[in-house]
Amino acid sequence: MRGLDRLTWELGLASVRQRWSSFVGAFVALAVGTLITAASIHVLAATTSTPSPGPQRFAAAQxxxxxxxxxxxxxxxxxxxxxxxxxxxxxxxxxxxxxxxxxxxxxxxxxxxxxxxxxxxxxxxxxxxxxxxxxxxxxxxxxxxxxxxxxxxxxxxxxxxxxxxxxxxxxxxxxxxxxxxxxxxxxxxxxxxxxxxxxxxxxxxxxxxxxxxxxxxxxxxxxxxxxxDPAAVGGIGRARSVVQMTTGLSVLVVVFVLIATFAFVVEQRARELALLSLVGASPARIRRMVRAETVVVGAAAALLGCLLGIPASLLLRSWMVANRLAPEWFHVGFHPGALVIAFLVGIAAAVLGSAAASWRASRAQPLDALRETMASPRVMSPVRWILGGLILAVAATIALVFAVISPSSAANPGTYFEVPILCAAGLAIFSPVLVRPVARVVTWPLMRFGALALVLRQSTLNSGRRVAAIVTPVVLAVGMFGGMIGMQNAGRDAAARQRTAAVQADFVATPNFGSTFNLPAVSALRHTGGIRSVEVTDEVVTLATKGGIVLDTVDARGVDLSALGDVVTPHVRQGSLDALPANAIVVGHDLAASADLRIGQPLVAWAGNGDRVTVDVAAVVDSVLGGGAAYVPNDLPGSMTPGTAFLRTLPGKSATPQLKELRDAGVRIEPVSTYVAQASQAEKQDSHLANVVILGIVVAYALLALVNTLVTSVSARRREIGVLSLTGATHRQIVCIVVSEAVLAVAVGTLVSVLSAGAVLGLQHLTLSRIIDHPPLALPWTSLCQIVTLCTATAALAATVAAWRTLARFETTPISE
Known part of the structure; x- marks a missing residue:
């Protein structure tokens, strides 16, 4: 590497050999981070390179x-x-x-x-x-x-x-x-x-x-x-989308954690680097030595992570197949390119983190550096200000674009996931500047609880760098988890609220099996007295201009147009749903905006059999959250069999005998609220497995980084712990202080995470407000409490073990510094 001469390499290798224990945490973080990156990229590459099993249903046809x-x-x-x-x-x-x-x-x-x-x-x-x-x-x-x-x-x-x-x-x-x-x-x-x-x-x-x-x-x-072939054969699309999100999120978190970890390792050595400067080492020499150490440790850790990433990718593939996130024929082979990318990502993140910290440490005056190790005010570097501001600006821009162009996308986790990820990442970068004000709020109640509580508060306030290093993985874990889960819950609740508001019916009928009604069920729905039935068909409709230019193929809902505005009541933005002609089409706002449609514009539409009919745009309504870009006549050529029906009891009639007749015909009947709630629950269960992959890996790695940071920081406080012991503090009191500081740091990170999740839900709320009135706005407190409890327990356990280990070393090896 340019700038690393033989002497620098020798100094770096000697430093690693002599103080290898201080690099263990960084080594583990980099190895596991590279493992996650290699496994994710390996599986992602397999989704595009795995050969399909070939034709199945029509294998013998020419x-x-x-x-x-x-x-x-x-x-x-x-x-x-x-x-x-x-x-x-x-x-x-x-x-x-x-x-x-x-x-x-x-x-x-x-x-x-x-x-x-x-x-x-x-x-x-x-x-x-x-x-x-x-x-x-x-x-x-x-x-x-x-x-x-x-x-x-x-x-x-x-x-x-x-x-x-x-x-x-x-x-x-x-x-x-x-x-x-x-x-x-x-x-x-x-x-x-x-x-x-x-x-x-x-x-x-x-x-x-x-x-x-x-x-x-x-x-x-x-x-x-x-x-x-049937959709289940060759269906690797869902696997690819899940792994794409997992890879992007994992790489982002790994890079952030590694930068913070290696920067923290260098900052812990500020006293040592200051002493090197006092004895004549130039700033450039110090930076090159730190860079050499990082390359040595990083190369070994990244190589180990790449090797372990291969079996990890096979385990991930097996889990995805077992949980039907990927087809059985999905195969993960050997992709050297994935290993090279993972290796370079790990090394680059480590070098970037150590380089930033070593540059700051090497430029400080030796006496100032020695003084700073005693009480370290955290100062944001210009690069950190720029990077954090840029990430938050990108998150706000994406949210604004969705709000203006496609508000319904805010209810779709597959398109809106960038917002919670970038918000959490941006606030994680800004954690050093947020630590002190947030810590003051969190620790203010401790002023009433005696001397030890005051020591705990001042230690938290004065140790800005250490607390910020603990806060970063907490924000990445809790902030991303809370933002993603909250965004999904709000989207589902908004879609359910819209579905309920857009249906003026008493019951919803669905088939007992299959996706569509059989003919006896359709006949029973249409000829049962005392009940008005409005059947709804899920259509795939292609729209084109009169000149033959195909605009789009959209998911549409085929209905009796006379029921629009009566039983099916979407909110109208333009036009009217009154007395719709037989050739009318009602489009959602997103479709109208993307295709530049206007009221009265003639279009050519066709469904499954290719027969074309001319339809006129009669109205523009709010986009349907969760699917359905247009309403079309249910007698459109090539229309499918209905799969849902909305039932309304006619005035003065009893629905009980009619409902029994429908049930005998193979129809499942539920109140509208029950149907909507079950649909939302099914969507929640469907997204649960994807969340296990996407968020589970991220949270697990963030917890590992939390443990690593705590162990490293407690080990570096050996002098401080020794002084407390010499002044009469018992081991139990010292451990209590160290654990309490760790728990307070998690509390600070939790508050920053709540700000992140709140910002995400606020942006989503403003976007969904363009579609429905009073969309849901609530933090996922249950999920947040669960992940915060896990972080707190992990931090407390890691701090306890590290504190007792440091006290044991202090007893066997008295401090002589």
Whole structure:
């Protein structure tokens, strides 16, 4: 390295050998930090480099024709192909139509299963284990792991899209990992689900494309056939998004902690560096020596962390697969680039932290440096002021951009997570300047509790550097954890409040199984007297201009337009929901702003089958938190089957018999408040596992840094502890003071963390106020108390062990300095 001559290296190596114990904490922090970075980057690289298992559902097909949206993205079932497209595809060569529909058997066979026609079974290489194929419309073949678990010859009750029917099990086919299949005759499958979801053609893709319109369907061949597989197969998108957030957050925390750790290690040596300056060492020589020490320690620690990062990445992969955050075929290989990046990140953070502290220490006058070790006012360096201010400015800018351009993003943790991360990081950098005023507030009550309490208070106030070093990991742990959890809770509560306010109904109906109602349930909803039912369909709708320019493919909600403003009541920003024409479309504010839509503007819209209709923008409403960018007519060509219905009891009618009739038809009915609460709880459970990865690693590393800092700081106070012992303080009193100081430092960090989380929730509150009235604003006190308790217990335990260890060393080796 430039500027490090042979003498400097010799001094650095000698210093490390002689005072290796003072580098243990920094070594462990860097090794573990590099381990986390290497494992995270390793898994992230694997999400982009792991080869997919190839086509599964259509592995034996040469070409597959599937429906697509306006951007050419294949649509999953129940999206269907136009009849003309199916006919043209079948004329190219030998073809098999595939129908995929939800079925359910109460006996346990095929629970939440997928129904197919038998002719499509060879496409996925299904083989009969026993029995025979279905030969009449009352027979089925079920997928099973072995023949012993198959009730051959028995009649079982199966719930289908047309209702409940009895079928005889005549065969068992080997189960596949991507679905639980139930096979009917082709005629029965066509009766149960008329829509054709895909056509497998034994012909070259070029020949099929020449006959099939690319506007309504895509022809997949080769490895692209996997795009027609069920969503669970090849679903690595969620794993990638989770690991991306984990990697970014982990690297940020690791860098901050390592900079603070190595800076603190150098600052603890201020007296030693001052003595070197007194005996003639130049500032440049001191800086080079410290840099050499950092490189020696950092290289060894980073190398160890990289080596341990490889098995750690395998453990992370196993955990993600076991908890369904990644598919079973997800594989983590060896990626040297990830190790190089982790190594360089660790070394760079260590050198940066030690360089900043050594530059400040080397420029101080020797006598001033010796004096400063006794009572150290913390002074922020210009670099720290600039960096902290820049990070907080970026956080505020991101929040402002969301507030102006896309307020609904504030309810989405996947897009708003940068704000709590940057707020906590910025306040962690500013911790030295925040320590004294916050510490005065926290320690003010101690003025009433005697001499020891006053000693404790003054020690906390005078030891700005030491307290700031303890506060930094606390702010990173508690601030990020509280900000992220609070932001997620507020977003969910705001979405739930909006859903409740936008529905003027008594009950919500949903299917007993599957994602959509079967035909008997739809018929019962539409013909049950005494109740008004408004069915809602989740659509994927492509919007384009009259000139054919595709604007976007959005998640929309198909409803009876006459119900808008009556049963479904979103807040209107522009236009009106009164007397909507049959070709109207109501768009959310975010979509209107991004596509520059205006009232009365004609658009071309199409859903699953590719048929296009002209719609006019009738109104702009608040963006729907949690999904749904537009409301479209429920009879839009290619619309799906409804999956939700809002029920309102008509005046003067009793809903009890009608609700029983609906339940008998396979409909689950709940009050609106219960439905919204359960949806929010499901979202919370879904995000819990991601939080374990994203926040668990960060909190664990921050706690390690807290322990490391406390052990290092207590060990460096050997003279002070010795003086207290010589003046008559008992070991118990000394340990009590040291532990109390650590707990007070955690309290200071907690208060700074509350400021960070409060700022995040305040910014989010202002943003969500643009969408809903009085959005929730509350700190996650339960989560904060849990993480603060963990930090406090960790700090107290580490301080106790370090204090007793220092007292034991003092007894065996009296202070001679």
């Amino acid at each position: 070409s597959v024709v599937v429906p697509v949206d306006g951007l050419g993205t294949p649509l999953p079932a129940p999206a269907g192909l136009p009849r003309a497209t199916v006919d043209r595809a079948q004329r190219v060569g030998p073809a098999v139509v595939d129908r995929s529909f939800a079925v359910q058997s109460p006996t346990g066979v095929g629970i939440e299963a997928v129904g197919h026609g038998w002719s499509s079974s060879p496409l996925a290489s299904y083989k009969l284990l026993s029995g025979h194929r279905p030969v009449n419309d009352h027979q089925i073949v079920v997928a099973a792991d072995d023949t012993d678990s198959t009730p051959l010859g028995e009649k079982i009750r199966v719930v289908t899209p047309l209702g409940t029917a009895w079928y005889t099990v005549v065969g068992a086919a080997g189960r596949k990992s991507f679905e639980d299949a139930v096979f009917f005759t082709d005629a029965e499958a066509a009766r149960l689900s008329p829509a054709v979801n895909a056509v497998a053609v034994q012909a070259p893709a070029s020949a099929v494309r020449a006959r099939v319109s690319s506007e309504s369907a895509a022809v997949l061949a080769g490895d692209l056939r996997r795009l027609a």
